[in-house]
Amino acid sequence: MMRLLSLLSGLVLMTLAQAHDMVPGAPQTQSILLKNALVHTVINGSQANTDVLLEQGKITAVGPNLPAGDAQVIDLTGKQVYPGLIALNTFLGLTEISMVRSTVDTAEVGTLNPEVKAAVAFNPDSELIPTVRSNGISHVQVVPQGNGLTGQSTLVNLDSWTIVDGEVNTPTAIHLHWPTVSHWSGDKQKRAKQQEQLTKDIAAVRKAFEDAWRYSLALKAGTLTSSDIRWQAMAPLFTGEARLFAHADSQADIEQVLDLARQYQLKPVIVGGYDAWRIPEMLSEAGAAVIYPHVFSLPRRSDEPIDLPFRIPAMLKHAGIPFAFGFKADWDARNLPFAAGQSVGYGLTQAQAIDAITLSAAQIMGAEHLGAIAPGYSATVVISSGDILDPLSANIEAMYIDGRQVDLNNRHRQLYQKYLKR
Structure with a gap:
């Protein structure tokens, strides 16, 4: 007792x-x-x-x-x-103290969870929320983390009793973290194993989309013989009722995402998009938007200018690519307006920077009233x-x-x- x-x-x-x-x-x-x-x-x-x-x-x-x-x-x-400012690509409300496992609920087990909803785990009483909103942020996109198909994000306001009165009614947003290798090994054998695993992971993603697409066809035709909650969750992607948020940074990964989107006639949102400025024509053709969270990151390659992460938002704007700032963080999302302001010194106008953390962010989420x-x-x-x-x-x-x-x-x-x- x-x-x-x-x-x-x-x-x-x-x-x-x-x-x-x-x-x-x-x-x-x-x-x-x-x-x-x-x-x-x-x-x-x-x-x-x-x-x-x-x-x-x-x-x-x-x-x-x-x-x-x-x-x-x-x-x-x-x-x-x-x-009110809108912070995209956060996991605010899914974690409280990063070093205390019992307060972290950012990801589900496995790599195929399109049915998982971040709203279920969101904590509107988080101590982090008042600090974030005191910097002018009224809404955040709460995104499930992990690998593969991680689930569905939700847009919430930061002043609510429960998720029920905090959640904003927007189209379903399904998140795909495109398989990638963050650090290639210098050892030839290890590198070969990394490539083999990467090939398997990409094949698994493509198979998941093929299975979900065929399921949606059977659902539309009324010929389903069994139900699957995963493919049921993805079915709105193929009717335009949901949007794919694909997390990818390198040009090769973004091109593969666009190829997948073209195959199933999807208009994706590229989350990350570090190399998006390199392929504006492909993004425009796909009707893609970009959520850019790397203003305060270091360059990804040793031969890139040190200020490239600051300049990429202006490059996206000048190329006519719809984009908004994101901030992959919980409490640190409070620095969203600072990130936008940093880009003003590197090509964006003040009006464009404000737009990228307000109206453009709302439009990407489908929140037309914000x-x-x-x-x-x-x-x-x-x-x-x-x-x-x-x-x-x-x-x-x-x-x-x-x-x-x-x-x-x-x-x-x-x-x-x-x-x-x-």
Whole structure:
């Protein structure tokens, strides 16, 4: 009995250690008028001395000198308003302390799990979430990790009681981590074994898609003789109701992904895409988009310029490839606006960088109501006193998600206040 009580006590303490105490905002009941701000609309440029009206969780008007009516008026003279930032390719909410195995639930066993849903494991009470959203990030894509077909990601807002009220309704996103060898051995025999295993892994992926495609044909024809949850999960890929998010970086791997997509008439999203700038014509032909997470990475090859990872976003933009910034991380996803800002110094304009962490990210996910400040869009906005792309001066002061105000307190601020009073 004592052992059981000790175990239960430990589980309770672990649960408390993984839960923040910030209360999600209440649904919007009163109209809010944000006045006299520099508003970065994304779709209509940046507008000075502009008002934004938030009603019932939606933006209903944007322009100068809007009538207040019975709205709560907030004067933002000297402040800036942005759409809520969207961090793609994260595993926020799937892990708490990376060195404590019981708090890590990022991947399923095996390499063929298209039916696995990241939403099932997402923890909306994670202590990491308040820290991330205090940098202006209102939504994240939660992605299952691993090898092969790892499952389905979900787009969530970062101020919710449960996954049910946090999950955003978007088309199904199925993730494929394309087989690759991260470090080829210099030993001839070991290298041959690596090549043999790689060939087998790629063949397994291709067979999985062939089996899933044939299953979808039988499903459509009504001639199924048995059911398979894996192929059932992949069936929407072949009808256009789901999108393939393929994780690949090298040109050879991306070309193989595009070949697979062409075979089954898919429009993939390339996640990683370090070499995507090398093959813009192939990407355009395939209707592919790119989620680029490598701004702060080192060059992959010894003969590449040291600043190439900074310049790739501008190269993608100039080539006309739809792209958004990603950040493969949990707590470190808070640096998303910093990554976008870094690219401004290497070819992107500020407007293009903001677009790549707001509207373009929303469009890639199929969330048509997010990512811009315009009538009809979600009342999801961030208020700052400085440039949101500059971590030293951004100073995020407020956030609204669907019109409800978010508590921006977090563990970092609590510790700062604690030791400030020492």
